[in-house]
Amino acid sequence: MKVDVSESKITLDYGKVYFSKVTITPDQENVGRAITIKLRESSQPDPLPSTGPEKIGVRYLEENITLRKGSQELPLPVADKRLMPASIGAVMPFRYIDIYGWKGEFSEKFIKVEFSRSSKYENRGVISFSGGQTADELNRILELTSHTLEATSFAGVFVDGDRERLPYEADAYINMLGWFASVGDVTVPRRTFEYLVKHPSWPTEWQAHMIFMAWADYLQTGDIKFLRKHYDWLKTLSLGEAISESGMVDVTKISPELKEKLKVTYPLGDIVDWPPSQRDGHEMLANNTVTNAFVYMGFKRMADIAHALGEESDRSRFSDLASGLKSVMDVKVKGQDGVYVDGIGSTHTSAHSLFIPLAFGMVDNSQRGDVLKRLATKIESYDGGFPGSVFTAQYLLEGLFESGEDDLALALMLNKTERGWMNMLNKYDATITHEAWDVQFKYNEDWTHAWGAAPANIIPRFILGVNATAPGWARWEIKPSKVLKFSAKAKIPTPHGLIDIVYDYPKRKILFSVPKGTVAELSLNHRSLQFKPGRHEAVWDIQ
Structure with a gap:
């Protein structure tokens, strides 16, 4: 903590944003004094201006209190009690405290800040790079995302952020992947999953994310019982019952019976990306390419789960559903150039209609080059920044890495435009990832x-290339980018x-440990070697 004392105020900088509460214990000289306390997320001394019909979600609180003898807790808004146990009470995210009206010397012992995080959090997964500017920038992003996972675990479930404080399926999936890579705990992801079984949300695409979460849990843990417990519910969420006469899912034609089974309290609707301004002009048609x-x-993941x-x-049924849906889409939502358009009746191709099918293996080899070329053009049109939101960055990066476009993927991750993580770090000194790339976008x-x-998950999976290839990490691979x-x-x-692993670039060596009960496969330049439990050293053959 840094303390800055001036004539008008005392400012405390805790270095990072946490969901916290404040208790003040004044000395005798300040008992009975009226003071003003401000809690704020931003380094700006005043609230960030709101530019739309709803107040900006960056937190700022100003309270006038009279100090009394003993300890007193700074009152927080009632909304800050959401999802919190009574034993903890209200917490709000802040980094800075400003104190006005304090008399005499100030000591850190006069103020106590307690932050909330999941009891299951432990920073077990640690990654660091060395050897130049790219390494340094990746380290900054890793620190940002690592602290994000810690701080946003304050409620014991994965929530979408402070404004709503609700679990959502897509948010939870990305959070879960990072949590497994950084923490390895299964309790918080499963608690979130169970919450979403009871309280599903409205976007059509979010239903599939529950299937993704269930499969990610199985890959991480190898626990078949969790899959079995939720199997029937996952079958419902697959929307296999929602294929319309077009051969695609049309959310406007989902039957009342299926809507009731899905337990969604809001009208179902396609989302593609959020906010709408981040859709790259995607045409929101009934038979939507991204949704489908x-x-x-x-369907593909349900086939894996069923197996x-x-x-x-x-x-067999889910495999047939997947191949049947792709066949219909290849006929009905591909343009004359063989690239997917935004939906039936569209002539427009958004970035999302390029990279979502790409990430999901729907782009045929004969079209991959054209899709990647058009995607690169889209990215160039955003000056090298992400053409979609922080959410769909997950799938764009997956699609690029899986297609061998590692250089473009890394350039995107480190881009210095207003549409990337470096903007959060350089412009706002972020310590937790934001809801949007910049305030101007939401x-x-x-x-x-x-x-x-x-x-938090892309770097270990695609740059380090460490992935489970069998449930419960019984088999895993090292395939560095x-x-x-x-x-x-x-x-x-x-x-x-x-797994303890060192990539020694100057010596061109990889040193790694293989935990008992697992087998590792090192893949370099189309050559694979298998390793049993123990410590190993291998030549890092770099082309």
């Missing part, structure tokens, strides 16, 4: 949104213990 791409991937559970007839945004923490031209150290949590 998510449905397609949900894991030994439900082979269901596996007038009511909050600064506590873990759906912006994609690098071609952009890793500097050194790295990492600890990756698994149910069998930590």
Whole structure:
């Protein structure tokens, strides 16, 4: 904590934003004095201006209190009690405290700040890079996303941010992937999943994210019982019952019976991206390409889940649903150039109609080059920044890395435009990822949104190339990206213990541990080697 004392005020800077509460215990000289206390997220001394019909979500609180003998807790708004147990009470996100009216010397012992985080949080997964500017910038982003996972666990479930404080499926999925890579705990992800089973949200695409979460849980834990418990619900969420006469899911034609089964209290609707300004002009048509791409991937994952559970007839059914949906889309939502348009009847192709199908393996090899070229042009039109929101950055990066466009993916991650993580860091000194790339893109945004923490999972999975290839990490791979031209150290949590790995770029070596009960596969330049439990050293053959 830094303390700055001036004639008019005392400012305390705690270095990072946490969801916290404040208790004051004044000395005798200040008992009975009226003071003003301000809590704020931003480094700006005054509230950030609101530019839309709803107040900006960046927190600022000003309270006038009279100090009394003993300890007193600074009152927080009632809304700050949401999802919090009575034993903790209200907490709000802030980094700075300004105190006006204090008399005499000030000591840190006069004020206590207590922050809330999940009891399951432990920073077990640690990654650091060295060897140049790119390494340094990746470290900054990793610090941002790592603290995001810690601070936003304050309620014991994954929430969408301070403004709403509600679990949402897409937010929870990205949070979960980062949580597994950084913490390795399954309790908070499952608690969030169980909440969403009871309280699903409205976007059509969000339903598939529950399937994604269930599969991610199985890959991380190898626990078949969790899949079995929720299997029937996941089948409903797959929207296999929602295929319309067009051969695609049309949310406007979902039957009342299915809506009731889905338990959604708000009208179902396609979202594509959020806010709407981040859709790259996507045409919101009834038979929506992006929505149906998510449905397609949900079918693919349901086939995997059915196979894991030994439900082979269901596996065949979901595989057929996936291939059937893709066949329809290849006919009805592809333009004359063979690239997907935004939906049936559209002639427009948004960035999302390019990268969402790409990420989900829907782009045929014959079209991949054209799609990647058009996607690169889209990115250029945003001056090298992300053409979508912080949420869809997850899928754009996945699609690029999986297509071998590692250089473009890394350039996007580190871009210095207003549409990237470096903007959050350089312009706003962020310590938690924001809801949007910049305040100008979402007038009511909050600064506590873990759906912006994609690098927490993208970096270990695609730059370090460490991934589970069998449930519960029984088998896993090391396949470093071609952009890793500097050194790295990492600890990756698994149910069998930590994977400890060092990428020594100057010596062109990789040193790593294989936990007991697992087998590792090192893949370099189309050559694979398998390693049993123990410590190993391998030549890092870089082309």
